[in-house]
Amino acid sequence: MAQIVVKNVRKMFGDFTAVRESSFTIEDGEFFMLLGPSGCGKTTTLRMIAGLELPTSGEIYLDGEEISQRPPSERDIAFVFQMFALYPHMNVRKNISYPLISQGMPRAAVKAKVEEVAGILGINDILDSPVGGLSGGDRQRVALGRAIVREPKAFMMDEPLGALDAEFREHMAEELRALHDRMGATTVYVTHDQLEAMQMGDKIVVMNNAVIEQFGTPQEIYDKPATMFVADFIGSPSMNFLPFEGKVEPGSEMVRLNGHDEAVPRLMEGAEGDLVFGVRPEHVFLSDGSEYRARVLAAEYLGTTQIVTLQSPNGELKARIDAREVVNPGESVGLQFRSPAVTLFEKSTGRALRSALNDEVLSNG
Amino acid sequence: MSSFSVTEPSNRSKWIAGFLVITYALITMIPLVWILLTGFKSPADAISYPPKVVFDPTLEGYVNLFTTRTRQTQEFLEANPPQNWADEIVRQYDMVIVGPSKFGERFMNSVIIGFGSTFLSIFLGTLAAYAFSRFKVPLKDDLLFFILSTRMMPPVAVAIPIFLMFRNLGLSDTHLGMILLYTGVNISLAVWLLKGFIDEIPREYEEAALIDGYTRFQAFYKVVLPQAATGIASTAIFCLIFAWNEYAFAVLLTSANAQTAPPFIPTIIGIGGLDWPAVAAGATIFLIPVMIFTILMRKHLLRGITFGAVRK
Numbered sequence: 001m002a003q004i005v006v007k008n009v010r011k012m013f014g015d016f017t018a019v020r021e022s023s024f025t026i027e028d029g030e031f032f033m034l035l036g037p038s039g040c041g042k043t044t045t046l047r048m049i050a051g052l053e054l055p056t057s058g059e060i061y062l063d064g065e066e067i068s069q070r071p072p073s074e075r076d077i078a079f080v081f082q083m084f085a086l087y088p089h090m091n092v093r094k095n096i097s098y099p100l101i102s103q104g105m106p107r108a109a110v111k112a113k114v115e116e117v118a119g120i121l122g123i124n125d126i127l128d129s130p131v132g133g134l135s136g137g138d139r140q141r142v143a144l145g146r147a148i149v150r151e152p153k154a155f156m157m158d159e160p161l162g163a164l165d166a167e168f169r170e171h172m173a174e175e176l177r178a179l180h181d182r183m184g185a186t187t188v189y190v191t192h193d194q195l196e197a198m199q200m201g202d203k204i205v206v207m208n209n210a211v212i213e214q215f216g217t218p219q220e221i222y223d224k225p226a227t228m229f230v231a232d233f234i235g236s237p238s239m240n241f242l243p244f245e246g247k248v249e250p251g252s253e254m255v256r257l258n259g260h261d262e263a264v265p266r267l268m269e270g271a272e273g274d275l276v277f278g279v280r281p282e283h284v285f286l287s288d289g290s291e292y293r294a295r296v297l298a299a300e301y302l303g304t305t306q307i308v309t310l311q312s313p314n315g316e317l318k319a320r321i322d323a324r325e326v327v328n329p330g331e332s333v334g335l336q337f338r339s340p341a342v343t344l345f346e347k348s349t350g351r352a353l354r355s356a357l358n359d360e361v362l363s364n365g
Numbered sequence: 366m367s368s369f370s371v372t373e374p375s376n377r378s379k380w381i382a383g384f385l386v387i388t389y390a391l392i393t394m395i396p397l398v399w400i401l402l403t404g405f406k407s408p409a410d411a412i413s414y415p416p417k418v419v420f421d422p423t424l425e426g427y428v429n430l431f432t433t434r435t436r437q438t439q440e441f442l443e444a445n446p447p448q449n450w451a452d453e454i455v456r457q458y459d460m461v462i463v464g465p466s467k468f469g470e471r472f473m474n475s476v477i478i479g480f481g482s483t484f485l486s487i488f489l490g491t492l493a494a495y496a497f498s499r500f501k502v503p504l505k506d507d508l509l510f511f512i513l514s515t516r517m518m519p520p521v522a523v524a525i526p527i528f529l530m531f532r533n534l535g536l537s538d539t540h541l542g543m544i545l546l547y548t549g550v551n552i553s554l555a556v557w558l559l560k561g562f563i564d565e566i567p568r569e570y571e572e573a574a575l576i577d578g579y580t581r582f583q584a585f586y587k588v589v590l591p592q593a594a595t596g597i598a599s600t601a602i603f604c605l606i607f608a609w610n611e612y613a614f615a616v617l618l619t620s621a622n623a624q625t626a627p628p629f630i631p632t633i634i635g636i637g638g639l640d641w642p643a644v645a646a647g648a649t650i651f652l653i654p655v656m657i658f659t660i661l662m663r664k665h666l667l668r669g670i671t672f673g674a675v676r677k
Contacts (some may be wrong), residue, residue: 085569089591101577
């Protein structure tokens, strides 16, 4: 198992930049998520680590060894494709044993190894079936079997759950995570599903437009977003953005939002002009005492909580509140924000201002 | 139930459909059946009017196809009794068999040139199609168009330049020359058809093989080729049928040595009058290899022709 270091990697397709200078480190045994909308460069990054694309510039280290220009066969990395890419002309056993055959492993050893892997994945009974008739879940397991059978240094997974139906996806996600914990293998996993990333990942890299927006644990990324893009992309419903014009000084713990003072985590830097007050829906409370008023537009009942859509002087926002609170569309309510969880952004760059909340995280990134 | 739902057809419509299909099959098969029958007729029956459907079958046509004969005097015929059944057939015209005809040789030429050029077209075409499908080839579109342009001219238009080239290169009337020529014509078809088939094979299969420790070439022949078998089979049939039936180039560029069957069969007419049964016999035998080849490839062909129609 291995540590993977990606250093200043860049990929151009002709004039198109797929990945801009990117650097991050995947520690040994980590379940690492590459998250972002489609076309953001996450799959290209994954393919560069695996060797299916060669970076235009930059270095990739696998266990300290520079591998960025080597063919995939010399990297000892396994890859699970979104559509599984099981060899259609071979049965399950042949598919799983194929990587071992290329290594020239003796037949008896191959057979034993395949049986062992099939046992781990619970697919012994389908070993001699053709892959054509398998269910989505079994295809997924065979693809995983083909990946784990040769005990590679690291696993690359390109949206492996994307081809499964929603119901089964949940189950397979758990199975994948359990498999990872059991094997302790370094895994790099590409997804556009932020829930999947939060649920399964040890660390997440959020990419957008060929650029890494943030790199950190799920908690850091959720609670301390480095950019408006990350704040918007992670979480459902996403973070509320209340635009306002003003000036903030380093050290200040207050901003003026439409004539009201709102507490914020102590700022480490100042800014002036168009700013954005970012607060997650669960950090918005209805409070009759508050002078910051908003009108209720709608309420969605979700069982334990409800999502209330409100019209405030700074624009629309959503609050996630207890389902038992009674709110009626049209009524006017006071709003309160949980100030330690507030992030301020510079509107023009989308960058989060450094504060007591996020200083440590932003210094890493 | 909506009017678009698929229902099991009624018995009556199944009967009608079956009847129509059989009728159509019979109509298209009439010329084939007629050639087959004519091969077993005597020359008189073959040209009788109204045409005879019921007749005394004879192997005269086949004997005439495979032999050369000469007329002999009565004394000679009486002194030399017939050696075998074929001899007996030609005796009724006071003839004796003096040797085999050129047909066997011409037929073998067709086999060598037809299958040789098909193999070469498929071999080169598959490699080229794979490269066009998977790699960044400079001027890809222009090259593909250029390849196709070899098929745009009728043979007559290029026959003279090719004739001169072949003469200077010593390829006139050789098997190699004809194999190269038919390959040149077929390769455009092969590249275009095979590129379509290979385009449909997801790249992930090869990438999986690359990841699994195989080289690009191993990935190509262990993973892509089996997937492309359908396309290769149907392309091979098209190439073979073209090379097998080609007449214009064959008649212009071959004569004594590498002449194929298509230009040879009409020359039978000239040997001792209008010998239609022999021509029909030649045509019948000529059909057999393509038929066998097509039947062998049939399961691939059916999927090949409808390829892409069904999303896998």
